[in-house]
Amino acid sequence: MSPSINRRRFLATTAAITAPAIITSKRTQAQDVIGSGDYQFQFQHGWPQLPDQFRWQTTHNVTVAPDNRLFVIHEGKSDLKDHPSIFVFDEDGRFIKAFGQQFQGGGHGLDIRVESGTPYLYVSGYQHLKTICKLTLDGEVVWQRFAPMESGKYAEGEASNPEGVWGRDRFMPTNFAFLDDGDFLVADGYGAYVVHRYDADGQWKGFFGGAGKGDGTFNLPHGIWIDKRNEAAPTIVVADRAHHTLQLFDMEQNYLRTIDGFGLPANINTHGDLMLVPELVARVSLLDQDYKTVVTLGDDRDRVSADKKRTIRSTPDKWQPGKFVHPHDACFDNNGDLFVAEWVATGRITKLTRV
Numbered sequence: 001m002s003p004s005i006n007r008r009r010f011l012a013t014t015a016a017i018t019a020p021a022i023i024t025s026k027r028t029q030a031q032d033v034i035g036s037g038d039y040q041f042q043f044q045h046g047w048p049q050l051p052d053q054f055r056w057q058t059t060h061n062v063t064v065a066p067d068n069r070l071f072v073i074h075e076g077k078s079d080l081k082d083h084p085s086i087f088v089f090d091e092d093g094r095f096i097k098a099f100g101q102q103f104q105g106g107g108h109g110l111d112i113r114v115e116s117g118t119p120y121l122y123v124s125g126y127q128h129l130k131t132i133c134k135l136t137l138d139g140e141v142v143w144q145r146f147a148p149m150e151s152g153k154y155a156e157g158e159a160s161n162p163e164g165v166w167g168r169d170r171f172m173p174t175n176f177a178f179l180d181d182g183d184f185l186v187a188d189g190y191g192a193y194v195v196h197r198y199d200a201d202g203q204w205k206g207f208f209g210g211a212g213k214g215d216g217t218f219n220l221p222h223g224i225w226i227d228k229r230n231e232a233a234p235t236i237v238v239a240d241r242a243h244h245t246l247q248l249f250d251m252e253q254n255y256l257r258t259i260d261g262f263g264l265p266a267n268i269n270t271h272g273d274l275m276l277v278p279e280l281v282a283r284v285s286l287l288d289q290d291y292k293t294v295v296t297l298g299d300d301r302d303r304v305s306a307d308k309k310r311t312i313r314s315t316p317d318k319w320q321p322g323k324f325v326h327p328h329d330a331c332f333d334n335n336g337d338l339f340v341a342e343w344v345a346t347g348r349i350t351k352l353t354r355v
Helices: 003-011 301-305
Strands: 033-036 039-044 059-064 070-074 086-089 095-099 107-115 118-125 131-136 141-145 175-178 184-187 194-198 204-209 221-227 235-240 245-249 255-259 269-271 274-279 283-287 293-297 327-332 338-342 348-354
Touching: 033 293, 039 293, 059 327, 059 338, 059 348, 070 107, 107 175, 118 175, 184 221, 194 221, 221 269, 269 327, 274 338, 283 327
Parallel strands: 059 107, 175 221
Antiparallel strands: 033 039, 039 348, 059 070, 070 086, 086 095, 107 118, 118 131, 131 141, 175 184, 184 194, 194 204, 221 235, 235 245, 245 255, 269 274, 274 283, 274 327, 283 293, 327 338, 338 348
16 A cells, blocks of 8 residues: 555545635734633644754654653655654753654654653654664664564565555554553554554564454554553553544453544543544544543644645645644643644644643
8 A cells, every 4th residue: 555545545534625714913812722611722833943954844743751851753754864853842842952864754653651760762664664663762772673574464575675665464653552561562554454562672472453344453543542541441542543433442452442533533642531632634632531522623624624635734824823734643741731743744743732
């Protein structure tokens, strides 16, 4: 399967076109608030800025360190091999450092896990990279793994000679979830449509799922998370993107149920009682412990999905204040505020501060 086919899936969600609103340059602080009721947020589009020597190249994922530093990965361009793909910002959005040149052209998933008091960065690469990697927060490689050939899911040479070939027999990892016993899960979102399990050293242990029509099988399992909001019954939550659903599993990987009503859900994050679901179809949703949506943020679905030529994605002048284009990932920071990374050509990170 090629990237263009994935994008055609996105365009299949189109709705009736609406005229874009005129963006005015004079705005008040009250105008820069979205949401409703108890869930209102002040939005700051383009919150962190890069130094002049760097530029955004399609932002993909965000994660926050224990000290509230923001880490951002962009897909990058494979022909800009010396340009970093991972950027770090302080709590005020000031640039700190950059690294990760090896992920250029295929940078995707980004998560932080604290292990014995030390935080580590987990990175997944797709396209021609086809890899998962554990790094220090300074970018030093702890270990790197390629396609788990012992799973029997991948074409010959997929691990030893990865190329930018797509298909159900290819390894295209997208996101991570972490288990209390030290193991972790990897969603092969663009490849075999399975969820792999690894031990703490990155050694493969097994998988579940596979391509199918739902109820335990997937159509592009792009995001994954361990939902611990119910401490007595934690669940594995998979963002089954092309099915427009979240699928829930118990910790033994048994299918539980499906939550529908999303528009290409891309990933999951939790903080307190809330679950955060960025949806590639131009909105971000917050869910309660019963997986019911309590607020939808930045909804611009009709206008964006009607844009068959994807001109909005590559034309910042057409972006509207308080509206999203293509949220690809989002996370809470330690204060309960939100960061949203969008799949747009020039890259964009929005901060949503709880009012």
